[in-house]
Amino acid sequence: MAPSEIVCAGVSLVASLLLCELEKICKEKRKKKRSLWIRAWISRRNRLGASSTLLKELSLEDKEAYKNHLRMTPEKFDELLI
Numbered sequence: 001m002a003p004s005e006i007v008c009a010g011v012s013l014v015a016s017l018l019l020c021e022l023e024k025i026c027k028e029k030r031k032k033k034r035s036l037w038i039r040a041w042i043s044r045r046n047r048l049g050a051s052s053t054l055l056k057e058l059s060l061e062d063k064e065a066y067k068n069h070l071r072m073t074p075e076k077f078d079e080l081l082i
Helices: 003-033 054-061 063-070 074-081
Strands: none
16 A cells, blocks of 8 residues: 555545544534423422422413313312312
8 A cells, every 4th residue: 555545544534533523513512502491380499399389380370280280270179178
């Protein structure tokens, strides 16, 4: 193998390795750009407690999440308490 062929093979190898690394970096950047959307009451859970204010907040802000959490509407829950 001639020296020029060895150099050409080395350059090709380095170029392919750089391309692989650049693809990894681009994939990581795409993943980092994604933002996580959470409901407002979930973000306050660490400060206010998981159950102390959760039911009040859900009944006021997010009736579907309330129903999903308790498997009943706020009206039915209040009816059970009476």
